[in-house]
Amino acid sequence: MPAKHPIAGPSRAIGGDERKRMTKLSQFRILALAAALAAAPVAAAQEPRRVTIAGEVSDSWCTVSGLMFARGTAHHQCAIWCALGGIPVAIRSADGALYILLKLGDDENSAANPRIARMATHEVVVEGELLERDGVNYLLVDRIADDKGVITMTHEEHGIQPFGN
Amino acid sequence: MRKLALAVVLALAAPSAHAAEPWGLKDEKLVSFKGKVVDVLCTLKGDCPADCGAGKRQLGLVSTEGKLFTASKSNTLFAGAARDLLPWCGKTIEIDGLLIENPAMPILMVQGIRETPDKEFAPTDQFEKDWTAANGKADEWWRADPTVKATLAPNGILGRKDLKWPK
Numbered sequence: 001m002p003a004k005h006p007i008a009g010p011s012r013a014i015g016g017d018e019r020k021r022m023t024k025l026s027q028f029r030i031l032a033l034a035a036a037l038a039a040a041p042v043a044a045a046q047e048p049r050r051v052t053i054a055g056e057v058s059d060s061w062c063t064v065s066g067l068m069f070a071r072g073t074a075h076h077q078c079a080i081w082c083a084l085g086g087i088p089v090a091i092r093s094a095d096g097a098l099y100i101l102l103k104l105g106d107d108e109n110s111a112a113n114p115r116i117a118r119m120a121t122h123e124v125v126v127e128g129e130l131l132e133r134d135g136v137n138y139l140l141v142d143r144i145a146d147d148k149g150v151i152t153m154t155h156e157e158h159g160i161q162p163f164g165n
Numbered sequence: 166m167r168k169l170a171l172a173v174v175l176a177l178a179a180p181s182a183h184a185a186e187p188w189g190l191k192d193e194k195l196v197s198f199k200g201k202v203v204d205v206l207c208t209l210k211g212d213c214p215a216d217c218g219a220g221k222r223q224l225g226l227v228s229t230e231g232k233l234f235t236a237s238k239s240n241t242l243f244a245g246a247a248r249d250l251l252p253w254c255g256k257t258i259e260i261d262g263l264l265i266e267n268p269a270m271p272i273l274m275v276q277g278i279r280e281t282p283d284k285e286f287a288p289t290d291q292f293e294k295d296w297t298a299a300n301g302k303a304d305e306w307w308r309a310d311p312t313v314k315a316t317l318a319p320n321g322i323l324g325r326k327d328l329k330w331p332k
Contacts, residue, residue, distance in 0.1 A: 066190060086248065108212070117316050135271050150323070
């Protein structure tokens with residue numbers, strides 16, 4: 001007894017021409033399914049994961065672009081400019097991973113939010129949901145467990161980034 | 166003579182050709198692709214205000230291959246691209262710009278936007294336009310901005326009351 005094809009449906013007695021037609025139809029269905037899978041989003045929305053993240057709050061552009069020294073006191077002012085200019089703000093953990101802030105408590109304003117800007121270059125510990133998509137970590141913060149303020153002293157060595165004043 | 170003057174005026178007023186410009190950054194790539202403009206939080210969590218957040222949320226593009234790119238930077242210094250993408254919320258557009266493929270995360274600078282291939286790329290400068298309309302003209306919006314000043318005022322440019330700059 002021939003095995004049932006998972007797409008062609010239950011087997012039944014069929015003639016030669018119909019069998020050929022069904023085989024073609026099955027092949028077409030397989031190709032259509034493969035095409036549909038190929039066209040589907042690479043990564044659909046994922047289930048969030050509960051996390052606790054510790055690190056420095058900074059803008060993602062300066063951190064990733066490498067245009068300047070983007071840490072601590074040297075970069076405090078610039079991080080505020082970027083945050084209020086609407087550049088995504090991230091938390092950089094000690095291992096160099098970046099987490100883009102999309103939500104802070106009930107506040108869903110993640111572009112040019114003064115509340116987020118006031119945390120620029122602060123060392124924080126936050127709790128929330130982590131969503132990963134296409135190589136980017138997105139963080140939905142429920143609670144700021146700790147905010148140590150600006151504790152990384154970098155201005156003596158690096159001056160004020162990027163213009164010196 | 167009047168025809169010549171008119172031609173000059175029209176030429177100056179016409180949109181200039183725009184192509185992504187390199188910045189010479191490590192891991193940067195010049196890119197141009199089509200994508201649907203999306204509210205990033207909506208795409209990830211299904212939390213979707215009708216207007217993509219009215220410019221207060223981070224916006225991005227979902228490419229035709231289904232890849233999500235957060236639009237992190239515009240042509241305006243120290244400014245993101247959410248305001249540039251907002252008019253196209255839910256629509257498919259073409260952008261050009263820089264994609265920095267840093268191991269920590271990829272980041273997209275959108276330099277130009279166009280709706281259809283027959284149009285020129287329009288530069289991403291909406292933040293500057295909106296800022297100037299609200300605050301007046303300034304050489305450096307980032308120093309003139311009242312919210313920046315208010316945010317820096319309590320602790321200074323180093324972020325700490327106990328530190329002074331210049332010393």
